[in-house]
Amino acid sequence: MSESLLAPFLEFGFMRRALVGCLVLSVSAPPVGVFLMLRRMSLMSEAMSHAILPGVATGFIVAGLSLPAMTFGGLAAGLVVALLAAAVTRTTMVREDASLAAFYLIALAGGVLLISLRGSQLDLLHILFGNVLALDDGALVLLGGIATVTLVVMAAIFRPLVMECVDPLFLRTVSRAGGPVHFAFLGLVVMNLVGGFQALGTLLAVGLMLLPAVTARFWASDLTGLIPASILAAVVASLSGLALAYHLDLPAGPAIVLAAGGLYVLSLLIGPRGGLAHRLIRRRHLEA
Amino acid sequence: MGDAAVSAALAFRHLTLGYDRHPAVHHLDGTVDRGELLAIVGPNGAGKSTLLKAIVGDVPCLEGAIGRGDGALAYLPQADEIDRTFPLSVLDLVAMGLWSRTGPWRSQGSRRAALAAAIETVGLGGFEGRLIGTLSGGQFQRALFARLIVQDAAVILLDEPFRGIDARTTDDLIRLILRWHGEGRTVLAALHDMAQVRAHFPRTLLLAREAVAWGATAAVLTPANLSRAGRLSEAWDETAAVCGRDDGHGHAHDDAQDTEAQGAEAQGAEAHRHDDRIHAGHGHHHHDHAPARKAG
Numbered sequence: 001m002s003e004s005l006l007a008p009f010l011e012f013g014f015m016r017r018a019l020v021g022c023l024v025l026s027v028s029a030p031p032v033g034v035f036l037m038l039r040r041m042s043l044m045s046e047a048m049s050h051a052i053l054p055g056v057a058t059g060f061i062v063a064g065l066s067l068p069a070m071t072f073g074g075l076a077a078g079l080v081v082a083l084l085a086a087a088v089t090r091t092t093m094v095r096e097d098a099s100l101a102a103f104y105l106i107a108l109a110g111g112v113l114l115i116s117l118r119g120s121q122l123d124l125l126h127i128l129f130g131n132v133l134a135l136d137d138g139a140l141v142l143l144g145g146i147a148t149v150t151l152v153v154m155a156a157i158f159r160p161l162v163m164e165c166v167d168p169l170f171l172r173t174v175s176r177a178g179g180p181v182h183f184a185f186l187g188l189v190v191m192n193l194v195g196g197f198q199a200l201g202t203l204l205a206v207g208l209m210l211l212p213a214v215t216a217r218f219w220a221s222d223l224t225g226l227i228p229a230s231i232l233a234a235v236v237a238s239l240s241g242l243a244l245a246y247h248l249d250l251p252a253g254p255a256i257v258l259a260a261g262g263l264y265v266l267s268l269l270i271g272p273r274g275g276l277a278h279r280l281i282r283r284r285h286l287e288a
Numbered sequence: 289m290g291d292a293a294v295s296a297a298l299a300f301r302h303l304t305l306g307y308d309r310h311p312a313v314h315h316l317d318g319t320v321d322r323g324e325l326l327a328i329v330g331p332n333g334a335g336k337s338t339l340l341k342a343i344v345g346d347v348p349c350l351e352g353a354i355g356r357g358d359g360a361l362a363y364l365p366q367a368d369e370i371d372r373t374f375p376l377s378v379l380d381l382v383a384m385g386l387w388s389r390t391g392p393w394r395s396q397g398s399r400r401a402a403l404a405a406a407i408e409t410v411g412l413g414g415f416e417g418r419l420i421g422t423l424s425g426g427q428f429q430r431a432l433f434a435r436l437i438v439q440d441a442a443v444i445l446l447d448e449p450f451r452g453i454d455a456r457t458t459d460d461l462i463r464l465i466l467r468w469h470g471e472g473r474t475v476l477a478a479l480h481d482m483a484q485v486r487a488h489f490p491r492t493l494l495l496a497r498e499a500v501a502w503g504a505t506a507a508v509l510t511p512a513n514l515s516r517a518g519r520l521s522e523a524w525d526e527t528a529a530v531c532g533r534d535d536g537h538g539h540a541h542d543d544a545q546d547t548e549a550q551g552a553e554a555q556g557a558e559a560h561r562h563d564d565r566i567h568a569g570h571g572h573h574h575h576d577h578a579p580a581r582k583a584g
Contacts, residue, residue, distance in 0.1 A: 038374055159392045163384055166374045166420075173344040173363045174387045174439075221419060222375040 005239065008246040014133050018242055021135045021143050021199050022256060025208055026234030028147035029192045031154055031227045033213030035185065039165050042210055047104035049193045049206045051081035053111030056127055056202060061118045065126070067138050071194055074202075078190035081107060086186075111202075130201030132242075132252045139198045146195040150188050157181050162223070200253040207257035208234050215264045218271025233263050297322045297359070297443050297474040298343060302352035305335065305342045311350065312338040314498040320476065322357065322442075325469040327489035327505065328478045330517055334495045336478035337366065340445045343476075359442025360388055364432055366447050372421050378431050379416040382407055385438030406437040411460060426457035433461055444468060446477040450484070462488055482509055496520035 008015045036045045055077025056070045063069035081103045088099040115124045135143075154161075160181045163171040171178045189209075196205030216229035241256030248255075270277045296319040305313040313335035320326055328336045341347040343354060344363045362385075382403050383396050390396055396403070407416060410430040420428060429449065436444060446465070450458045466488065468475050479485055485492055485505060492508040494500040496517035501508040 157392065159387075162374075162376065162380075163387075165371060166376055166381070167365070167370045167384070169341075169346060169365045169369050170363070170384060172346055173361065177392065222377060226375065 004247065005243045008243060014135075015242065015246060017135045017140060018132045018199075018252060019238065021132060021140055022208070022238035022242065023235060024140070024143045024147045025192075025195055025199060026212070026238050027231055028150040029196060029209040030212040030216070030230035030234045032150065032185075032188050032192050033209035033211075034216065034223070034226050034230050035161065035165065036189065036210065037213045037217065042214075044100055045189055045193070045209060046206050047100040048078055048082060048189055049196070049202055050104040050108040050111075051100075052078045052107075052190070052193055052197060052205070053127070053202045054107050054114060055080075055111075056197065057111040057114035060115060060123065060127065065123065067136070067142070067198070070127075071142060071198075074194040074197060075190060077107065078193060079187065082186045082190060083183075086183075126201070127197075128201045128203045129251065130197060130199050130204065130253045132199040132256070135198065143195050143198060146191050150192060153184060153188055157184055161185060200257065204253050204257045207260055208237070211257065211260035211264050212237065215260070215267045215271075218267035218273050218275050221273055233267075234260065237263055295321055296355070297324065297357045298476075299355035300352070301355070303342070303349060303354060304351040305338050305347055306350050307338075311497060313342070313495070315352070316495075316499055318493075318499065318502055320474060322474055323469070323472045324474055324491055325465070325489055326474075326476045327485040327492045328476060328495055329480070329482065329485055329492060329509070330495035330500070334517065335497050336495055337447050339495065340447050340476065340478060343445055357443075360439065361443045361445065362436050362439040362441035364436055364444075364446045364449055366451070367425065367429060367432070370432075372423075372428065374420070376420050377416065378407065378412060378418050378420060378423070378434075379403060381420055381431055382434045382438055385435040385440075388439070403434075403438060406434040407431075409437060410434045410464070426453050429453055429461065430457065433464055437464075441473070443474045444476070446475070448478050448480065450479070450481065458484075482514075485509065 009019050033045070036042055052074040055073035055075070057073070058077070059066065059069035059071070059073030062073075081100075085100045085103050112124065112128075115127060157177075160171060160175065160177045164178050164181050168178060171181075192209060193202075193205045196208055199205075200207055212230040212233035213226070215233040216226045220226045220229045237260035238256055241259035242252060244250060244259065245252040245255035267275060269275055272278060298320040300316045300318055303313060303316040304311050312333075316339070328339065330336055338347055340363065342349060343356070344361055383399075385406075386396055386399055386403075389399070404413075404416070407413060410433050412427060412430050412434065415423070415427065415431075420431065423431065433449075449461060449465075453461070462484070465475055465477065477489070479489075486509060489505055491503065492505040493502045494508050494513055494517050497520060500517045500520065501510075501513045
């Protein structure tokens with residue numbers, strides 16, 4: 001079992017690169033996902049991941065399948081949509097989820113249109129679903145950079161970020177950090193989605209961010225448990241997803257996300273915190 | 289602010305607060321002395337919460353200004369403004385109160401004893417590791433009071449601290465408020481229970497979008513004042529006219545869309561009645577309102 005799990009990585013360089021890329025992503029994206037989940041912004045990140053597409057497409061039109069151009073375009077587009085949605089929410093009656101939905105639909109349709117103008121169906125598939133088996137040095141360095149920045153920024157804003165989630169009014173009364181912290185967090189979301197797009201494509205980039213976070217909810221109760229549990233879930237999903245893809249000749253991106261999904265379903269069934277199995281086995285209640 | 293501000297913890301000058309230009313607090317004038325224990329009472333929608341939020345700076349002043357003395361403010365929001373589903377322990381919630389001393393990065397380790405003492409004081413000893421989502425309403429309110437203790441502020445604002453709280457917890461928390469009063473802190477509390485106010489709060493502001501009365505509790509909570517406050521707060525008018533009351537700064541509202549929250553019949557009789565606490569600073573009460581209709 002462990003042999004067939006590890007063999008492809010020992011044998012092939014491209015599998016090792018894919019694994020390194022996914023592991024790096026597994027360290028940086030799930031902690032962001034944990035906060036997205038706790039702030040009930042899970043769907044918002046899904047919307048943001050689509051919002052990256054027109055930027056990626058513009059980079060593609062300008063420079064072809066060039067990583068730096070598409071990355072820069074994706075970052076720019078993601079940040080613009082995040083800021084626009086926040087601005088629309090603050091100045092009109094439309095709630096943030098509705099305005100994000102509007103923006104991401106426009107962005108997704110526009111992005112697909114842009115790519116189709118210039119590229120082939122294959123290019124479109126590559127951008128939408130990624131190509132984790134073709135990660136080059138530049139992509140790995142980029143993923144490493146994103147992970148480094150994410151962890152450093154998370155550590156720096158951790159305390160105010162938690163306060164912003166629990167009691168934003170309190171944070172506003174003691175400090176002006178609330179606004180900057182919120183935008184720094186949105187920046188991290190966009191960065192990690194762009195990182196995820198290298199490996200999993202724009203449509204599935206959110207997979208390694210949210211699924212491990214939701215999975216962790218069944219195993220840990222507070223942040224000190226949730227964040228490591230989510231990272232662990234993402235690592236297991238990356239490893240098993242890539243191995244499955246190799247042995248069964250499946251597309252790698254969907255295999256990784258499906259592996260993360262499988263972990264989620266498993267946790268849903270047997271997780272010690274709210275898992276279905278633990279509801280069926282009713283232990284006698286305590287005296288106090 | 290003038291001389292009055294020297295001993296004042298808070299000073300309101302021609303203060304008008306509101307949402308979407310409908311005033312929620314209207315032309316409020318007065319000062320709160322240091323060390324004062326003040327109850328803010330009034331019907332629902334009288335502007336009590338709005339006033340407290342404006343003092344902490346969360347609601348902008350439409351007109352006028354709030355003067356704040358030195359010293360930190362601490363604010364207890366209504367419990368439903370806090371996301372209790374977030375997996376945070378009681379200790380971490382209480383430790384939020386350390387922000388002014390530790391900021392985002394400094395260690396809280398050396399202040400563990402203060403946190404433990406505050407949690408003990410509110411009667412939550414042993415609950416440090418419990419998640420806030422598992423606390424009862426009363427326990428959660430005790431935890432928020434522990435956070436206030438840790439904040440160690442000179443001015444403490446409490447927004448309906450006893451809503452949905454049982455008698456025993458209320459008694460404990462009132463003792464805590466009286467202790468803060470004894471320590472010379474300024475405490476403002478928005479409250480509904482008149483018996484509580486009469487029993488424990490020396491001074492009262494009766495608010496119904498404007499100050500109906502402000503002074504010693506016994507003089508404020510008269511049947512006449514209370515029924516007046518009730519009438520004032522019922523009058524909400526979607527199509528109210530621009531308030532023509534001069535606020536002493538010489539810029540009357542000039543937009544035809546501007547709104548006035550009072551019914552005509554209510555305000556005709558109610559020119560500001562200033563008791564000893566309120567500066568009789570602006571003696572121009574000519575009202576120039578179109579006949580107002582009561583909203584649905």
